[in-house]
Amino acid sequence: KAGVTQTPRYLIKTRGQQVTLSCSPISGHRSVSWYQQTPGQGLQFLFEYFSETQRNKGNFPGRFSGRQFSNSRSEMNVSTLELGDSALYLCASSLVARPVHEQYFGPGTRLTVT
């Protein structure tokens, strides 16, 4: 069974631009969560989608948004990029939305904002 895939793996953007990251969950997994990993803050929860609905949201500004499609694939969008948005963005999928006992993570998208 294929794992969680994320595209692109690396991305360089300029301040003020917007970016869209993509995540394809493991086949059959309907819950997709997004995390931001930075050296100082560890993994921070962005949001979680289940059956195309955002079920949970972390403490990030409205510039961070996401969506999930009917095939469970998910996208994350960041508008008006800031230098502080440079991070590894991880997507994770699981079989059920609640409770999550185990999430399977993708390799991440490394975003650099210059």
Added chain:
Amino acid sequence: DQQVKQNSPSLSVQEGRISILNCDYTNSMFDYFLWYKKYPAEGPTFLISISSIKDKNEDGRFTVFLNKSAKHLSLHIVPSQPGDSAVYFCAASAYRGSNYKLTFGKGTLLTVNP
């Protein structure tokens, strides 16, 4: 407000000895705990979990201990192997309620020396 704390950013042990990674939490609503391992350039991988109804869970060389009264959990790796060198994240989840999400600690870098 950091609800899950891993106070040791790094730990170094000799091959064959025991590695003990610690994690403290503040939210008494957490009742499911997980450990993830992360290698560079890869997403975190699930290692072991424990429900709050237990105080110990064992899987091969890995054992997680939970002390609810102290709001403390630890991961023991015995014997430690060089391949265990990675960043270890502790995570906690509230099993009940409508607002679940995984809250991660900042991670501990384990180095196992041959």
